[in-house]
Amino acid sequence: MQHNFAILKQRVFLDVIDRIDAAGLLRRPLPEARAGVSTALKDVLARNRQTVSDVEFARLLDDICDDMLGFGPLERFLVRDDIADIMVNGFDNIFIEVNGRVEKTDVAFRDDEHLMNVCQRIVSLVGRRVDESSPICDARLKDGSRVNVVIPPLAIDGPVLTIRRFTKQRLTLDDMVGLGTLSQPMADLLKVVSRSRCNILVSGGTGSGKTTLLNALTGWIAVEERVVTCEDTAELQLQQPHVVRMETRPSNTEGLGEVTMFQLVRNCLRMRPDRIIVGEVRGPETLDLLQAMNTGHDGSMGTLHANSPDEALSRIEAMVMMGYGNLTSEVIHRLITASVNIVVQIERFRDGTRKITSISETVGLKDGRTVLRDLMRFEFDAGDDEDDAISGSHxxxxxxxxxxxxxxxxxxxxxRLMQALADGRANPDETA
Structure with a gap:
């Protein structure tokens, strides 16, 4: 039955394309475009004297519309809020991440050409192209999802497509307490450091929830403050009225017009911000953020990739040296110590849960390097079994x-600061 449906779909799909203006269809509103496909499909089935049930017709219409107007078999995943990542390792090898766990799906593209057509449609939406001369492409969907495409000859087994999605629901620190990401005293401490305009860095690995946590921290910024955000992909959802949002821009098909994070961060210093929030620091713009933190822009925040707070400081040093090799390690660490107040480490564990593992403060220099001191952290249970859920307490x-x-x-x-710390000593949470 499944095989017969696939043959029927392939047969009528080409006929439907021949009967309508596919390019013009993409410029029409979705209901209009879908109605046009439905009319063409009915004509094709009637002309071929092909009889199908209402259920089969609806399924044919959905699949053809997904292929012509959307992203083929991936459409069903793009409408689900519980999916964080979609990973296509070939036309018939598709994985998704749901609730922190990666699982293989039972959907597939028809072939490499079908997958390639979808990849081309995605990148064309942002005026980009992907071909043999430019086999790697980054793009962004309308909902803010990040897309990466790699095609042959770089991708040996066919086109590879990765879509990093972001939840439309804005989580607060209290929501994250309910999820077990942190304890209530830890949430109270983070509210205090945000309201006190401490400079905060959020550190963690890929997919650990850095941006979600950063977004939650911004909820405690005063409404009268002017906030300027710089991001590679606009993900932050600040609720304050005085917010300026900026986003980097890739180069066009001629290789021109790129606007980097370095340029955005440097420019926002001229925009009279009270706070600067950088979605993620990856290069020499790190120095500009540190200088901003140390020159009147208290309460600035940013994220970076690192597996521990100490690694985060080492990575900051390396990123600064990428653009300013004349600076010594000690000078950079002096600047870090003077600029950064709090480092928050967040991790995703084997059971799919995400937890803040430490909140640390900078306390000075020792042997030319910044010294961190943990205020709160997640203590693992001694008898934790590798096959069980992560357990312990903040x-x-x-x-x-x-x-x-x-x-x-x-x-x-x-x-409130001292009360949060006292509550964390008296009532450590028990999470499982």
């Missing part, structure tokens, strides 16, 4: 007055 691990106390006191948040 708790305060520092007993005393943190170095951010004076910053919190300036903003009237010092009592």
């Amino acid at each position: 708790c305060t691990v520092f007993d005393g007055k943190p170095s951010i106390y004076q910053q919190a006191r300036k903003h009237g948040e010092h009592r």
